[in-house]
Amino acid sequence: MRPAIFIALLLLSPALLAADGHALYQNHCAACHGLDGQGGVGIPLALAAFQAQASDDYLARTIRHGRPGRIMPPFSQLSDADIQAIIGYIRSWQPTIKPPVYQDTAVAGNAITGKKLFDQHCSSCHGANGVGGRGTGVMFSRPHDLPIVPPALNNSGFLASASDAMIHSVIAHGRSNTPMPAAKLLGVTPTQINDIVSYIRSLKPAPLADISHEPAILVADSPYNYDETIAKVKAAAVGMNFRLIRDQALDSGLVEDGKETRSHMMVYFCNFKFLYDALAIDPRVGLFLPCRVTVIKTADGKVKVMSINPKRLSHIFNNNELDQACEEMHKLYTSILEEATL
Template identity: 40%
Template sequence: MKIIILIYLGLISVFVSANTGEQLYKNNCLQCHGSKQQGGIGLPLKLAVIKNLSNNYIKRTILLGRPNRIMPKFYFNNQQIQSIIKYLRQGTKEPIYKKNIKGNSKLGKIVYKNKCAKCHADDLSGGQGSGVIQVVKKDKKVVPPAIGNQGFLQSATKEMIYHIITNGIDGSDMKSAKKMSMSEEDVRNVAEYVSNYKEKKVAENFSEEYTLEFDSAYNFKETIENLEGSIVGHNFRLYKKRYLLQDLGEVNTKQVMLRFCNFLVLYKLLKIEPRLGVLLPCRVYVIEQDDGSVKVLVKNYRKYIALFNNKQLFERTKELLDQFEEIIEDALL
């Protein structure tokens, strides 16, 4: 039962069963990267991008994801991965990279700060946000990726980085080295610096888990009533409760989902990041175990919101998330 619950909560590790590249993409990638690979909450995967990427880079990106970012890791087998790569390539060939790229990392750091940091940040953490930019009056089409993320660095080779800097990406904000007035030596040095970069781990003051689990000292009915009273008492609108797998045609009266929302606050947050809606409304899951004990499961919203990589959003949601945690605490006291 626990496995079913965790999958329903939408955790970051993903299992799949389809085999064709198109179907695998539709089932697992489309919601973030778009029906036409145009991007969304995830980066665009149009041919202009794919033609610069090696098959091995795509494979490792699928398997490793991007730690602490929106992109999860997927548990595909090799055949499924090759099917996705074939689907994304649309008949085009894998790029051929220049070999034996050697540069000076120290000089590359200087060039990077002058030519690249404006978009990718001094610490290579990329732009603020994720994927295609939704908010109007922005000077970029796509949030510059975090090239210092270990998921990227463990997937990209120095040769691939050199290739992309040299050629840029057609139709994007990533200009070629020539347009950025970078010499061939500059490109080699930056590729050396980026490929050897060590990401600095920032300590988070919240749990790393995507799902938080609490034990209730009350019985199943009392726990639900306590949560409902606490939700309303904190000025959230409470929706009609639902059974956990009701939308899948299964009804287990010992697995209940409570949904609630504070529209005044959330309207302001959605103006900062419209895609926050994928997490709404807030939910609490109440589960009665076979032995009669009661568990309360909630998404770790602090962890999920951090994935949007938006400092303004994270700061604005602190008060709301504090209230959310008070709801749980008050109900289970």
């Protein structure tokens, strides 16, 4: 084959264009939405009912904005062409479904009536004021009642992406093969759907944690010597209902027993109730666990107690609920540091 023809074929081949979207999808989306769009932490994108409701415009905006505070990150680093390629790949799972196109006109509903209807029919799943279902849908220890976590509707990313007409369509039809029921099933009339859409449109996004002033680690100076400080840290943790797990010198296991450094001790502790609650919110919290406070003796003999700042770590995960749990962790760590150095 002549090179020019070969290149022309390459450029024209839809399979190769799809391969590009495929790679981008695998890199950026598959971890949460599943390799074949079957869903996971993120909702199933391959589902026929979803594809028949989501416009390409909605998909593009959703990818751009993400869902602030609801795990899905914004993809500002992707070019418009990248996003179109990903959408092309997502559509390849349902080649016979023609993507809908919605008008951008606002529905004329009554938001006050809409709120009542929402509280009656929707908030049991989507949460009061549309904050969304709790957790990630991924659980280690027990089955959960909803296989798919109901999305947040008060979310800035959702509200900036979905037109009124699309929200109307989702409520009217529900989503087959997900827990999302059709309006008819709930006894909700077409006029009432308009009221609900107007209410959803009026929702205020949940505030996001502000970590701009948060240090990466929490540090307190200890007035006690090294061994006393370690003992104080343990007593403080136990006093706050933690169970001590172990303490470990920085080089323990790397040097002979008894020869470990006497300047860097990590105290590990755990509270099982807190641990299970936190893991149910987001299994990635496992990266922070068990709780750990480090006691350090500096070269000039000063003793410091320090821990990670859970608020800073949590921020990486774009999860409001995790931010709240880490706010609690932050308080606990701060109290232990204060108590131990009092």
